[in-house]
Amino acid sequence: MSADLELVTLEEAARRTGKTPHNIRDYIQRQRINKYNRQGEQIQRAKSGELRVSLRELRAFLGHVQQATSKHQLDGLHDELGFHSVPEHQRTKHVHRLHPYLGKFIPQLVEWFLARFFSPESRILDPFMGSGTTLVQANELHLHALGIDISPFNCLIAKVKTDQYDLIKARAEILDIERRVAALNTAQHATLPLFPEDDPAQTAQSLLAACTSDYLKAWFAPRALAEMLYYRALIPQYTYQDLLKVILSRAARSARLVSHYDLATPKAPLPVGEQYWCQKHKRYCTPIDNCLEKIHAYSEDTARRLAAFARVRSEKAVVVLQGDSRTLDIRAALTGTPFADQRFDGVFTSPPYVGQIDYHDQHTYAYELFGFPRQDALEIGAKRAGKSKRAQEAYVEGIAAVLRNVLRVLKPDAKLFIVANDRFNLYSQIATAANLQIVQRFERAVTKRTGRGDDPYQETIFEMQQAAAT
Numbered sequence: 001m002s003a004d005l006e007l008v009t010l011e012e013a014a015r016r017t018g019k020t021p022h023n024i025r026d027y028i029q030r031q032r033i034n035k036y037n038r039q040g041e042q043i044q045r046a047k048s049g050e051l052r053v054s055l056r057e058l059r060a061f062l063g064h065v066q067q068a069t070s071k072h073q074l075d076g077l078h079d080e081l082g083f084h085s086v087p088e089h090q091r092t093k094h095v096h097r098l099h100p101y102l103g104k105f106i107p108q109l110v111e112w113f114l115a116r117f118f119s120p121e122s123r124i125l126d127p128f129m130g131s132g133t134t135l136v137q138a139n140e141l142h143l144h145a146l147g148i149d150i151s152p153f154n155c156l157i158a159k160v161k162t163d164q165y166d167l168i169k170a171r172a173e174i175l176d177i178e179r180r181v182a183a184l185n186t187a188q189h190a191t192l193p194l195f196p197e198d199d200p201a202q203t204a205q206s207l208l209a210a211c212t213s214d215y216l217k218a219w220f221a222p223r224a225l226a227e228m229l230y231y232r233a234l235i236p237q238y239t240y241q242d243l244l245k246v247i248l249s250r251a252a253r254s255a256r257l258v259s260h261y262d263l264a265t266p267k268a269p270l271p272v273g274e275q276y277w278c279q280k281h282k283r284y285c286t287p288i289d290n291c292l293e294k295i296h297a298y299s300e301d302t303a304r305r306l307a308a309f310a311r312v313r314s315e316k317a318v319v320v321l322q323g324d325s326r327t328l329d330i331r332a333a334l335t336g337t338p339f340a341d342q343r344f345d346g347v348f349t350s351p352p353y354v355g356q357i358d359y360h361d362q363h364t365y366a367y368e369l370f371g372f373p374r375q376d377a378l379e380i381g382a383k384r385a386g387k388s389k390r391a392q393e394a395y396v397e398g399i400a401a402v403l404r405n406v407l408r409v410l411k412p413d414a415k416l417f418i419v420a421n422d423r424f425n426l427y428s429q430i431a432t433a434a435n436l437q438i439v440q441r442f443e444r445a446v447t448k449r450t451g452r453g454d455d456p457y458q459e460t461i462f463e464m465q466q467a468a469a470t
């Protein structure tokens with residue numbers, strides 16, 4: 001078996017294929033190729049010096065990528081905008097991985113456009129801010145940035161990513177709250193100030209008894225839920241409360257009673273302790289029963305990511321507004337911010353696609369935990385609204401209304417870059433309805449990073465300008 005696979009070390013694989021060991025690790029992480037031990041058995045974790053990859057698998061994968069790339073070049077796709085060779089750690093650099101978010105764009109795409117079409121000190125607006133990728137990258141490039149999103153939780157993520165921190169204090173708070181939650185399972189619990197009962201089991205019971213969310217009770221094992229509720233109860237005692245909320249949400253997402261391979265869109269919770277065949281780990285697994293190990297995993301990681309962003313963060317203004325970008329009075333909402341009475345030089349944004357994602361639903365656990373007001377009904381292009389002709393018409397109206405609204409705060413010659421998968425050919429109509437002209441289109445291939453398939457799909461970046469200004 002090993003002979004067929006042609007097992008080699010990462011370094012050897014890199015040398016034989018003209019890649020770097022980093023690239024090879026990235027393919028493993030994205031599950032494009034498997035991990036083996038020296039005996040040719042597939043493994044999850046390798047002991048030191050044991051990890052092997054299959055040259056055959058690697059060559060097959062690279063051949064497939066090459067074919068896809070050539071096809072895309074023939075289709076007129078932009079060479080530089082595929083970002084195929086950007087490794088996972090750069091795609092998720094610093095704060096971009098503070099919390100998972102389905103539908104975010106790759107930071108390198110934002111960088112590419114902002115660096116070419118704007119200069120430091122420019123003011124950039126993203127009316128579909130999502131998790132704040134545009135804001136983070138604009139800040140790194142010394143541009144000022146404003147983001148607007150309908151979802152309060154997305155606004156929280158974006159704000160936490162772009163806030164400035166006293167890093168020593170932030171780290172101390174992150175680790176302190178983790179220590180206190182860990183103590184919920186030990187005798188030290190008696191010393192915790194918030195819950196004076198001397199019996200940890202009693203504290204856990206009273207937290208669980210006070211929980212009124214059916215969702216939380218169904219999707220978490222009792223121990224996991226007690227830890228989450230305890231963490232949540234402690235948050236008001238700290239300075240960086242939003243940051244702690246994001247860490248807890250991230251941990252909660254991974255602590256749901258779901259299979260390991262289905263974290264992004266699980267349909268229903270699994271029974272506590274029930275074994276299932278895990279497509280990710282290729283063995284029987286049981287759903288997680290606690291949240292603490294996830295809190296632990298993400299606490300240190302978050303502190304490290306904040307520190308990494310602090311090294312490249314500029315002092316430029318970043319403002320996050322929660323609201324419906326069709327109707328929000330942006331000018332009024334900016335009163336008292338660094339953008340009061342200012343006009344913006346451009347837009348860089350990726351609107352929702354038609355009927356693809358329910359943006360609130362993907363973070364239901366966070367809405368249930370923190371009680372943020374849900375605004376699902378105001379989402380443009382929501383999945384639940386479908387892709388019918390009627391849904392497409394509503395989409396055109398919605399996106400055009402957003403563009404018309406943001407034009408009120410843009411300079412007359414502002415450039416708008418809109419990243420869209422225009423499979424229904426709606427963007428010409430949208431441009432007309434917003435009195436904009438499409439100046440240029442950049443076609444790019446997107447390789448799905450999280451899915452199991454390697455099928456790239458196509459995205460267009462529309463450059464638009466006000467019709468009168470061109």
Ligand SMILES: C[S@@+](CC[C@H](N)C(=O)[O-])C[C@H]1O[C@@H](n2cnc3c(N)ncnc32)[C@H](O)[C@@H]1O
Nearest residue numbers: 104105128130131133149150324325359379380
């Ligand atoms: C494709 S995502 C943007 C992702 C973002 N580029 C990122 O990297 O995280 C689209 C966003 O539009 C937001 N959205 C949908 N309808 C909206 C509306 N009416 N007003 C403001 N934001 C809206 C959704 O909540 C979602 O976060």
